[in-house]
Amino acid sequence: xxxxxxxxxxxxxxxxxxxxxxxxxxxxxxxxxxxxxxxxxxxxxxxxxxxxxxxxxxxxxxxxxxxxxxxxxxxxxxxxxxxxxxxxxxxxxxxxxxxxxxxxxxxxxxxxxxxxxxxxxxxxxxxxxxxxxxxxxxxxxxxxxxxxxxxxxxxxxxxxxxxxxxxxxxxxxxxxxxxxxxxxx
Amino acid sequence: xxxxxxxxxxxxxxxxxxxxxxxxxxxxxxxxxxxxxxxxxxxxxxxxxxxxxxxxxxxxxxxxxxxxxxxxxxxxxxxxxxxxxxxxxxxxxxxxxxxxxxxxxxxxxxxxxxxxxxx
Numbered sequence: 334x335x336x337x338x339x340x341x342x343x344x345x346x347x348x349x350x351x352x353x354x355x356x357x358x359x360x361x362x363x364x365x366x367x368x369x370x371x372x373x374x375x376x377x378x379x380x381x382x383x384x385x386x387x388x389x390x391x392x393x394x395x396x397x398x399x400x401x402x403x404x405x406x407x408x409x410x411x412x413x414x415x416x417x418x419x420x421x422x423x424x425x426x427x428x429x430x431x432x433x434x435x436x437x438x439x440x441x442x443x444x445x446x447x448x449x450x451x452x453x454x455x456x457x458x459x460x461x462x463x464x465x466x467x468x469x470x471x472x473x474x475x476x477x478x479x480x481x482x483x484x485x486x487x488x489x490x491x492x493x494x495x496x497x498x499x500x501x502x503x504x505x506x507x508x509x510x511x512x513x514x515x516x517x518x
Numbered sequence: 519x520x521x522x523x524x525x526x527x528x529x530x531x532x533x534x535x536x537x538x539x540x541x542x543x544x545x546x547x548x549x550x551x552x553x554x555x556x557x558x559x560x561x562x563x564x565x566x567x568x569x570x571x572x573x574x575x576x577x578x579x580x581x582x583x584x585x586x587x588x589x590x591x592x593x594x595x596x597x598x599x600x601x602x603x604x605x606x607x608x609x610x611x612x613x614x615x616x617x618x619x620x621x622x623x624x625x626x627x628x629x630x631x632x633x634x635x636x637x
Contacts, residue, residue, distance in 0.1 A: 352564070354557050358556075358557040361552070361553035361557065362549055362553045365547065365549055365553055366546040366548075366549075369547045370544045370546075370547060373544075374542075374544070383552070386552070387556055390560075391556070391560065391563070394560050456541050456542060459541060471538075471542070475538045475539050475541075475542035476542040476543070476544055503534065503538075
């Protein structure tokens with residue numbers, strides 16, 4: 334356990350035991366960057382990602398007592414962020430279906446990763462070829478630095494599935510960008 | 519031991535992983551009041567939650583006050599009647615009293631038996 338992990342746990346204990354919003358504020362300050370970066374990469378929309386990040390921290394506050402302290406706090410927080418993202422997606426899909434039923438053309442498509450042409454980076458091109466699930470797992474692995482076990486906990490999937498999703502994601506990237514197997518030249 | 523091997527396998531990174539990490543790397547996002555906004559939102563929610571119950575109780579009491587007063591008036595007059603009858607009760611003993619006592623005792627025994635069986 335690192336020093337930062339210990340401090341996180343202390344702040345969580347403070348926030349839970351005495352409903353200390355200042356302690357939770359400190360936790361937000363420590364982890365907002367990673368959570369917002371994760372959500373920005375996941376949905377490709379900065380404003381939406383920041384709204385989701387706010388919702389994520391609200392959910393985290395309400396569910397803080399469920400954090401057992403076994404894994405890292407950031408791992409738990411990213412799990413809440415991913416759940417918040419999925420819930421928001423489900424909601425917008427439902428509204429989209431309702432709008433479709435009444436014959437209205439929805440402004441935004443479900444979760445398509447689309448950005449204005451001038452803002453498209455290498456990473457955006459790379460993420461665009463992945464499915465939502467692959468994108469989330471690849472970001473958790475390569476951007477957030479979570480271990481396979483932590484990603485498994487965050488996405489509620491077995492470690493074997495995580496490994497195969499990462500493998501599949503890499504394969505898709507290689508195929509889409511005409512890259513030969515990196516390891517073997 | 520097995521978990522250590524799994525963890526080690528997790529950490530072994532090839533060149534491709536390192537390349538992906540360099541592509542995925544992101545610059546830290548400045549707080550710029552984000553955490554304060556969230557904390558303010560949380561505090562607002564706490565206040566709303568704290569005020570909801572007392573407000574609901576106050577509104578409920580306001581709505582129920584009139585029928586409640588009527589109920590109290592009726593109960594008071596009923597209590598008067600019951601008290602008057604209770605004073606005269608020892609003179610007229612209940613004929614069903616032994617039967618009620620027996621039924622109660624049987625009920626207690628049955629409940630205890632069921633509890634013992636459950637244990």
